[in-house]
Amino acid sequence: MSNFGILSILPILGILFIIWRLLRLAKSTSNRINWAQRSNKWILCIYIVVLLLAVVVYEATQTNGEEALTSKEYTTFINKNNVFQQAFENNEESKLDSKFLIEEWTQELEGDSLEVILNGSDVLMNIEWTDSKEQLVEAKMYRTYSYMGGINMGKEIPLPTLEVKDNQIILTAIPQKERTYYRFTNELTFFSTVNNLDAREQRRVIGHTYIYLKVPKHINVIDKDGLQFY
């Protein structure tokens, strides 16, 4: 057996020893002390009352918190994200689901160039070149579904800040943050058929923020960050 195998058995043996000692102690205590029987009954009654109270209090107070999603809903979200991504990559603006639209604006450029500055923000962009002779740029910002473990991450985490200047689009990433959520479950992880690690991986859908630009062909789009346009 490998060292890892031996090491993994050691904690089990440790727990075995502790519980064996506890049982021995319980036995010797009940043998030696006459009042142990009565006190045992009291301890058990108090414990049961505490457990029942915990259930009642939890049921009465759990009003806030995020709603968990079913695995069916995850599948739907993943499919909708994929359809959106496909339409975005293929420049099919009409197929972009308006449900994902966050912001849209029109920008009149002064010169013949448009500069896109990302400042660390994680945004996917696409340009549809138009035959227009005007200086107008149409822009739309979308965000697809992002859920993990029941949390709507899109709702919890703000978008990169957007600033539209004369001939610039400046997106700035939000400052680095850490968010931790706790989730309780009655299911036993190592036996459950629906809550095992693989299933949990399926309960994760990570979307993106997209910007779709409609730019006349004579405008030069400058991207100093080396942004990958589709």
Added chain:
Amino acid sequence: MFLSNSTLGEVVWTQVKFKVNAYLGTLVSLIVVQILGLILSMNGTSSMSTNFNNTDFQIVWITADTVIIFVSIWALFLGNVITTKGYRNTNFSFVTNGISNNLSNIIVLIIMSVFAGVTTFLSHYILRLVVPLFNDVGYVKSGSIIDDPLSSIASMGLMVGLILMISAGGYLWGTLVYIHRAYMFLLIVLIITLPTTKTGQMILQFIFADNGSLFVLNVKFVCVAIIFFVLAMLSSYRLEVRR
């Protein structure tokens, strides 16, 4: 010829009542074991994380897994302990035989397994109340008894079934040790061989994996428990005379 004739059922029932009272100390040790498991569960059983829009996003699952591991080991020793000399001597308070003794022990183990399974399930609610007091983090609404009664009953049943199976294993182990002390090392041999040998892995996989539903898994637990109890009864068939 006796002044009064008792049926097997009456004898068993009298013994069960006496033994449940006599073994209350083991239930107190169960509470200690559960509290120990709850304390170790406070940091979560597993977690999942990702980075999204410059934010490290982590979800920590708090389950009853740690508590059930502790309680399962308690159940193993409970099954074993009631076959030891000290507990066997309580039988001298009764006119008894091997069958009634075994049956009463099995019923006591079933009662204690049900108690342990239900309290283990409910003990998770203590975590649900206590953990938010010590952590300033968000929470996902989690299914509770009222939200999802069927799933709760299934989980509770699974815990009872698992504890019963392990206590039955402990009972069989204790009975074998009573026959010959060499069997004392059987448990250690099993702990090492079951996960490391092909046959052992097949047995574990048959019981714990490849289950279509929790109900099937629970039925397997109960079946294994019945097999252990029957083997223990057969093993102790000729052990009525005290050594």
